[in-house]
Amino acid sequence: MTKKQVEEIVKRYPYIACAVKKNQGVAEFVSGGGKRKIPITEEVKAVCDIIDDIYLNTENIWIRKMIEGFKAGRSDISLIHDMPWERNAFYERKRKLIDKIYNCCVSLQLVDYYEILNEEIA
Numbered sequence: 719m720t721k722k723q724v725e726e727i728v729k730r731y732p733y734i735a736c737a738v739k740k741n742q743g744v745a746e747f748v749s750g751g752g753k754r755k756i757p758i759t760e761e762v763k764a765v766c767d768i769i770d771d772i773y774l775n776t777e778n779i780w781i782r783k784m785i786e787g788f789k790a791g792r793s794d795i796s797l798i799h800d801m802p803w804e805r806n807a808f809y810e811r812k813r814k815l816i817d818k819i820y821n822c823c824v825s826l827q828l829v830d831y832y833e834i835l836n837e838e839i840a
Contacts, residue, residue, distance in 0.1 A: 719761050719765070719823050719828045719829050719830075719833070720829075720833050720837075721816065721817075721820045721837065724765060724816060724819050724820050724823060725816055726756070727756075727762060727765045727766070727769075728769065728788055728815075728816060728819065729788075730745065730747060730756060731766065731769065731788050731789055731791070732789065732790065732791035733745040733746070733747040733756070733791075734756060734758065734762060734766060735766060735789070737756075737758050738758055738762075738763060738766065742758065743757065743758055744756065744757055744758060745758060761823075761828050764823070764826060764828055765819065765823065765828075768819050768822045768823065768826075769785065769788075769789075769819060771822075772785065772815070772818060772819065772822070773785045773786075780801060780802065780803070780811075781811065781815065783797075783800065783801070784797060784801070784808075784811065784812065784815065785815070787800070794808070794809075794812070
């Protein structure tokens, strides 16, 4: 599991959650004019569970609204309009949320040691 994969799961959460609910092996969606697929693995399910856990354990109402928006498939621009933050502040918080999800993946040993070593530092 890489950070880029975590970002993709957050971005495509509604499709993945629907596929998991229907017990399908693949989440299918259209993106950029083409059909794309994300295999539903145990790691993908674990990331979805992590997102749900973060939602349930955060007390910040705006972070909860951000997560609700991701779950609903709303775009970043749509979410920014509903938040009391400027664009840069929204993206900073989104980055921190992705980092938190990724750190939870590391804690659950979903991330390989060499994947961490190969991450860009700057």
